[in-house]
Amino acid sequence: MSDALFRNEPVSSTPYLADGVSISLAAPLKRYSLRARSAEALETVLNVKVPQKIGATEGGIACLGPDEWLLRTPADTAVPTGAELPVAITDISERAIGLVVEGPRAAELLMTGCPLDLDNFAVGRATRTIYETVEIIIIREGEDRFHVEVWRSFAAWLWTAFTAAASH
């Protein structure tokens, strides 16, 4: 039966190249939703530093809210389950896909539909926000590089919106 199982991505695996910006599908990742009353509780379980400030990232962990973090990690990493501890570590790997928007016009492209001022969005910051009507998570990985997490069911629409905006 496993022969029939293969990854079926909602968007093209061929990067879209336009003037000053490229849009591509990120490699498959493990994603975990981390919930706890304090960052310290998660640090004890995961044995890594967990950012305290909303919007900060630290080694693949982004702080999205006062009690919510998103952990992105390579597909072969083992993550503790946190069973019987006062934390919730939930595997949400297949809920979203990642799009990488790269190039000198990357911020401009995202701002066609996202109301945040991404010119003043520091490298290393992450936030949940909205593009037109679709909820996304933006992580600025570099001056010209953004990682955009979007729910799988919205991804085809977002890809179309991004490529249409990039071609203008």
Added chain:
Amino acid sequence: MILIHCPYCDEKRPEIEFANAGQAHVARPLDPSSQSDEEWEAYLFIRANPRGRHHERWRHVHGCGRFFNAVRDTVTDKFETTYKAGEPRR
């Protein structure tokens, strides 16, 4: 576009990231079964509709996800202040 200060993110964010969640400081009676029908109706359905200063609950739904309280002028749509849930009425 209006910018709303989220007390949890501690920054001004665009209004489309937020959702209004009705009047603030409506406390659920501690012992619902002791309430008369009129009292329960008042708790469930009767809301203030002031012209001017209004205390409201808002949620930063496309952001940190938290509920907070805001004082908004219903005439000018200006936000006077926002503060975390659980803090005293301002």
